[in-house]
Amino acid sequence: MMYKFLFWLWLFIWCVQPKQSIAQTLESTSQEFLIRTISQVDFKQLIEKIKTTHPLIAPSIEMVRCIAPTLSVWCVRYTNRATLPQFLTALHAFPAVTDIQTNHLLTKPRGRLISDPLYTQQWQLVNDNINQNTLDIDIDAEEAWQINTGGYTTHQDTIVVAVIDEGVLDSHPDLTHNIWRNTHEIPDNGIDDDQNGWIDDVLGWNFKTNTNNVNNDGIGHWHGTPVAGIIGAEGNNGIGISGVNWRIKLMSLVKGQDEASIIAAYDYILTMRKKYNESGGKQGAFVVVAHASWGVDSLKAADAPLWCAIYDELGKVGVLSVAATTNNNTNVDTEGDMPTTCTSNYLVTVTNTNNFDEKITGAGYGKQSIDLAAPGFNSFTTLNTGTYGVFGGTSAAAPYVSGAIALLYAMPANRLMDSVKAAPAQTALRLKQCILAGVDPVAGLQAFTVSGGRLNLYGSIQQLSAYYGLHQSASILGSLNAYPNPIKEHLFLKVSLTGATRLTIQITNLSGKTIKSRQLGTLPQGIHRIRLEMAHLPNGIYLCVVQGSAGRQVIKLIKK
Incomplete structure (x- = not known):
């Protein structure tokens, strides 16, 4: 009897102890959890039992999916912070549940995945509003690097x-x-x-x-x-x-x-x-x-x-x-x-x-x-x-x-x-013109400079392409950036195209359900900035899917 008592005491402590730390961690991460169960257990049936026996919890369980069948790992989304401790306690009540952890958010890749650790401090190359810099005041280097480095x-x-x-x-x-x-x-x-x-x-x-x-x-x-x-x-x-x-x-x-x-x-x-x-x-x-x-x-x-x-x-x-x-x-x-x-x-x-x-x-x-x-x-x-x-x-x-x-x-x-080989001088002048014609026009620079603008590397490449043409890659849908992320009332997408294409934008949840969709028709080559209304989007994690006639880009979004 003593051993049985100690076992149930240990189980009670194990069930209750983690809930505070997990809930506190959630304040700075997400509202998704990764849960591991004993193999062959139907975790969805366990969730249905929780919904039946805890009616206050049931409406906040938004999504349940198996993300690793071999490892028996599931992902659950819970939307109500106030009742979160009760939900975690209910999960721990099942002996078949062996591990629970927060689904931590990873650092967002900034366009091309660049491994240089101090790159985020180079706002001149790509400015995604980090460190109080003004959004998109940069030379569009990542768009250019999609073509050549x-x-x-x-x-x-x-x-x-x-x-x-x-x-x-x-x-x-x-x-x-x-x-x-x-x-x-x-x-x-x-x-x-x-x-x-x-x-x-x-x-x-x-x-x-x-x-x-x-x-x-x-x-x-x-x-x-x-x-x-x-x-x-x-x-x-x-x-x-x-x-x-x-x-x-x-x-x-x-x-x-x-x-x-x-x-x-x-x-x-x-x-x-x-x-x-x-x-x-x-x-x-x-x-x-x-x-x-x-x-x-x-x-x-x-x-x-x-x-x-x-x-x-x-x-x-x-x-x-x-x-x-x-x-x-x-x-x-x-x-x-x-x-x-x-x-x-x-x-x-x-x-x-x-x-x-x-x-x-x-x-x-x-x-x-x-x-x-x-x-x-x-x-x-x-x-x-x-x-x-x-x-x-x-x-x-x-x-x-x-x-x-x-x-x-x-x-x-x-x-x-x-x-270059046939006429180096004339080619040099042509490339200078590409630099000047490719600037981002800035009203405050009109009276100060010949071009009236600030360097834009990708804009210069577009000018070069107009003169000489660029070899087309398999996809004309280049880089995709989303600002701000986490999302606020509006989402701004910056999409670079190396040719004309029809674009469709979809915002989906992690289950693949389409929350928002927008058809943009055919857009010309260049950089396009698109604004989406997001004020009524519930807090959560979403995918932004931009589909072109010859390419597809996906980026993860957070609303909190």
Whole structure:
């Protein structure tokens, strides 16, 4: 008798004890539970018994389904928090029920499942309203990555961005695989193996010391590494952040303190791209962008004619140059700035915006001189210490544009690389036009920039497709994002299409029952933002199914 008494005492404690902790956990998770039973037990019959003997509980049991028949695991949805303890106690009363736990909610993938743990802090790439950022104020990087993540052309040319700065930490774990190496030069043999005029320029050249040491070893010269990270930190590698290009080659050129060193650095880029063009890719480097996140405040272009002239020379061989404007709130059209007031068609000039699509007060502008804005404010990127942190100013805005141009060259466009080989200068100008025509128009930027907008990478790809055409994938239904999630009174869907298609949107519960349905008809290629009324949707977990004529996307939604 004593053993029987102890058994029933233990069973009573086991039945009652978990209910508080489970109910408390539920406050921060969901109202679904996973229940395991002894095999061969019909759990639905147990639920029917609870409904019969506990009429107050019955209306709140919304869904019962077996999710793992072999393991005898069931999923139950319960909707009334007030009577939740009674429901859990009733479940525990059945000896056939061996385990009960909350059906914990998993972190929502943000478009493409990106493994970089600090990626969520890069609001410039995708802004889904996390950390008090304004919804969708971003460059639509995830939509672009659905097509290509950068690094190589369709002809397998290795795409290179030259970063003229103060050196790049080539040992940074998120940069080391993306550092450009001159494969035509034998290291440390004291010979100019590739006959380009520089000896042992394996990683680039230091025009400050006139040596081949371009490494940024963590002591001073902090500026180049954050710039490089925005352009091309290795993406989806399970560490740190993602650059605009996941795979790219970053050529490091260290500038000195005078204009002569700048012109010399640009001349290096010119030499390498010319050799590439003339050898059919067997020598030199396929440099597509020369990047400068620095300049001279208030210097007039007329007073630096040799500096300005280099941009046309680079453009002739197919290199676009990107430059950040001043971090002073001045009209550079009248006050001057170098190099952003140079008039070369091959120069792309950039000012800085924040997470509200506003031009930063401390950023230059010019309706004639500044081409576009990019979201540089509080950019989370690689640091010269080998870690990560915040970097800002126009110096952070411009690298997004350089990264965007480089990514365009990687797109699977039908005729792009044929055009590059036959007419590099004209192709470079066409890609600049893709960047400017693809911006998100922003009313507050109309008076400050040539384009009147902020960089949108996916918009630029659409412009590229209009010129050259893109290889069609099996599905023209690209990325799907839902904001906010958990749902409030309204749900906003952002759907990217790589071609025209008919769209149907369905909101279903987990049992597959359709709660809402909407037919949108045929939509053209591009990004579409769709608003759905959700105020009367009961709390719970749902699936949003977007069906196109050549593709289907599903995303999990939460209403609480």
